[in-house]
């Protein structure tokens with residue numbers, strides 16, 4: 001059976017791609033952020049996931065305001081990136097796992113999430129930046145075919161762009177449904193869950209540059225053990241507390257929902273700012289009841 005080993009959540013700011021392309025990981029501005037991935041690399045090397053289910057928001061590459069699904073699931077053999085205009089290298093394509101995607105889609109629809117199904121789907125910086133941070137060797141533009149991505153992905157897109165947005169409670173439930181589907185998949189897979197974006201940030205308008213350290217800490221402290229506390233906030237409350245783009249936390253809520261066992265925080269790095277964003281990186285462990293008893 002497929003097993004959910006844990007989750008990683010990460011900011012997806014595009015300028016990270018530029019820093020990687022220019023080898024700036026050790027510059028004073030970037031170092032505190034990139035060092036936050038040392039633990040992630042160790043964890044990935046130890047846990048060896050072969051699938052990443054990635055909750056993210058598209059920023060206009062695959063979907064635009066003319067047609068924007070609230071929830072969309074990729075069911076493609078392969079996911080390509082294209083130039084989004086950020087001045088960063090186009091990422092290498094990432095292989096999918098269509099059979100697992102369809103299993104997840106079936107589970108979601110059975111649970112009354114009427115998702116958009118995408119057999120062709122471009123992935124934007126919200127997928128490619130966290131992938132490049134987690135697997136820098138595989139992400140490198142000149143990587144040989146001998147160094148493929150170590151995981152195949154199932155991208156799950158959540159609308160955080162065009163209001164009305166889904167609620168925090170809805171995204172937590174979406175994640176739970178995805179988690180149940182993964183655990184009922186018969187292939188022996190080691191699945192990690194990824195949530196991208198956040199934390200507090202606002203890119204435009206009167207509050208451009210807005211960051212709320214206290215609220216970010218509150219989110220990080222509660223999302224692990226009591227995510228329900230966060231569902232008391234409406235989307236409008238969230239925009240007020242976390243900025244117009246802080247709503248990307250919906251991806252974190254879905255990631256947390258998909259961790260179906262006993263969840264604990266293994267790692268947290270929080271750094272202000274990266275571009276306009278309060279950057280956060282976390283690793284969560286997901287342990288089954290039976291494993292806890294045996295330990």
Ligand code: DHB
Nearest residue numbers: 012013014274275276277
């Ligand atoms: C930035 C943050 C984002 O989440 C994004 O999608 C694009 C840019 C930023 O802080 O620059």
Ligand code: FE
Nearest residue numbers: 012197245248
């Ligand atoms: Fe974003």
